[in-house]
Amino acid sequence: MTTTVIEIERKYDVDEDALLPDLVGLPDVAQVDPQETLALSATYYDTAELDLIRVGITLRRRTGGDDAGWHLKLPVGTDRHELQVPLEGSAEAPPLELTAIIRGVVRERPLVRVGAVETSRVSVLLRAVDGRVLAEVCDDRVTARRITAGPSEAETWREWEVEFNGEPDGMVDELERRLLAAGARPSARRAKLSRILPMTAPTAIGATAAKAKKATVAEVLAPYLATQVAEMTRLDPLVRADVPDAVHSMRVAGRRVRAVLGTYRDVFDRKRTGPLRVEVKWLVDELGRPRDLEVLRDRLEVLLAGNALSVGSVIEAEHGVAHRAAVEAMMSPRYFALVDSLRALAEEPPWSARAGKPARKQLRTALLEDFRRLERATEEARRGTDVHERASRLHDVRKAAKRIRYSVEAVVPVFGADARRLAGTLAELQDVLGGHHDTAVARLELLRLAEHYPDLALSAALPDLDAATVADEHAYERTVSRLFRPKSRRWLR
Incomplete structure (x- = not known):
């Protein structure tokens, strides 16, 4: 044991x-x-x-x-x-x-x-x-x-x-x-062993971050990609050991890699990075179910108070099954091929001819395209006709916000405070919509569990979830209003 x-x-x-x-x-x-x-x-x-x-x-x-x-x-x-x-x-x-x-x-x-x-x-x-x-x-x-x-x-x-x-x-x-x-x-x-076999912490593979405003695309993006790949490597055993928050952190690192390869796709050899984005998405999705159950467990512990013990045992059992399935995926040849591809990406990114050009112009254009994609997603969300459609479209907004947030974080060394402020606002939007999504998932799961535990009166928690949804909606509108102020994106033009 x-x-x-x-x-x-x-x-x-x-x-x-x-x-x-x-x-x-x-x-x-x-x-x-x-x-x-x-x-x-x-x-x-x-x-x-x-x-x-x-x-x-x-x-x-x-x-x-x-x-x-x-x-x-x-x-x-x-x-x-x-x-x-x-x-x-x-x-x-x-x-x-x-x-x-x-x-x-x-x-x-x-x-x-x-x-x-x-x-x-x-x-x-x-x-x-x-x-x-x-x-x-x-x-x-x-x-x-x-x-x-x-x-x-x-x-x-x-x-x-x-x-x-x-x-x-x-x-x-x-x-x-x-x-x-x-x-x-x-x-x-x-550790005592370090006296005879020096131990070193994992380091990112790749170039040193370029801070000069005249840096090339490759000089800006290479260290960011290398850092995220190193983070995924570090987290691998922690995910397998089911260390708290490791699954979430690995998904975030994977999404950051996908965001950079997607937003700035024209500076890479897309024949090589396109399939890699597909494989990273596969891994992120495989890790999704255990992460969802972690969030649900924490949410219901607060909502259900005295009833949490019985329901929590069910969620723990489901989480165990989901985690074992994720680890099984991480034992597959497909996963190890992905690990090798990511390491190759970090060591020698497959650049296109544009990677040698000045970063400010090349990257700003790509970011502006992503920003407009986010604007379109928020417009679609306003047209939601019922609760379920609204939740689905807000989830699309969240995905668009994640992509541009991670892409903006990658270029902070060259765009400085403007990029840092925008990334911060996008992080707030992502957090608000993450809470909104988690509430919607918790509501569905609560109704499912209520069928198995009719004596626990689990539906009593529904008003709290409804109130949380309303609060998240208000926070979303405030954050979006601030995000789309002209001064927030002036530097992108």
């Missing part, structure tokens, strides 16, 4: 003669509980090319302590999303539950042992009044050696590590003050 943990920790380098400071009297800490000394042993796995380490992922087999087992750690912002699988006998092959999550990174390359770390740990638990563990402060003496690429000498060092149980609270600042006063130095390393 796989266990999920959000790892929130801070590491500090310390000298051999440093003394762990007194931790009594920290804010919110009622008890300081010393633990027995532990001997921890970890073997790390990666490909021979170190594909995991290069994107900040670690996979290890640990013995000793109360969390012995297989640990897969995925970087999420400044924290790490950790998945744990218990050890089964003496098996040293990584479990399928974890290797499936990193399949998009390692592909068919075998996993081998790349490093070994031995740790002697002395720790104390910081507890709240109710006995709950707030944090564990560890004093680690570490010996590590590289296994891959031939033998290496062992390296030894000492470090202090603070592992928080949940979001850090009031004790954090005072705890760090005491550690620093005792000689600790904040460490730039996330």
Whole structure:
């Protein structure tokens, strides 16, 4: 069985003669509980090319302590999303539950042992009044050696590590003050393995963003595309692991790629980018159902209050099915062919002859065309004759707003504040219409669920949804009025 943990920790380098400071009297800490000394042993796995380490992922087999087992750690912002699988006998092959999550990174390359770390740990638990563990402060003496690429000498060092149980609270600042006063130095390393196999965060492939007003089309668009492709690569294992918001973020990155290839289609070889846009849309659509259920779950938790538990279990089950279907699509040859095509796009975009021309004129013309498409969509929305038609046409407005918003964001380096302001207003429009769409979907789902749970009086939430729709309509009209003021688009002409 796989266990999920959000790892929130801070590491500090310390000298051999440093003394762990007194931790009594920290804010919110009622008890300081010393633990027995532990001997921890970890073997790390990666490909021979170190594909995991290069994107900040670690996979290890640990013995000793109360969390012995297989640990897969995925970087999420400044924290790490950790998945744990218990050890089964003496098996040293990584479990399928974890290797499936990193399949998009390692592909068919075998996993081998790349490093070994031995740790002697002395720790104390910081507890709240109710006995709950707030944090564990560890004093680690570490010996590590590289296994891959031939033998290496062992390296030894000492470090202090603070592992928080949940979001850090009031004790954090005072705890760090005491550690620093005792000689600790904040460490730039996330993992012990980085001492022997330096870990680097994923970086975008492609040119450096051009800020000069005389930049060419290629100089402006290449770094934006490379950044979005790198983001999709980073999110791949997080989507497979069902990390919150990962599906949404990957869909956004994919849409940004499609928007640039669509809006600025004349600066690319369309015979190559046209099929790629189709494949990116396929992936975005495959991820759509689990994302819709995530939004629905959050919405109904607020609306249904006490009834949310029963209904929530149904939505969770449906979400599980939808997520498994999305991951299955991401295990297909079609998906891996798309990944390869995206990487090729980032490394060497298929430009047309226009890509070498000045960006300001070429890109402004394309943006103005998209802006007019958005205007036409808003005019069509005003002609909606009933609730369902109105909702459908507003959804079309939202799609048009997304495309031009992402296309405008891509050219902020060359158009500056004007583009940034327009992108901000388009983001507001997108958010308003996103709420409107989510409300319409929630209403339909609520009526469907009411048939399965007649005793829960789910229809009682309908007035709240209707009120939300009215509020979204008013917000939409205000945002559209501001968006189409002459000064908002003057720079496009």
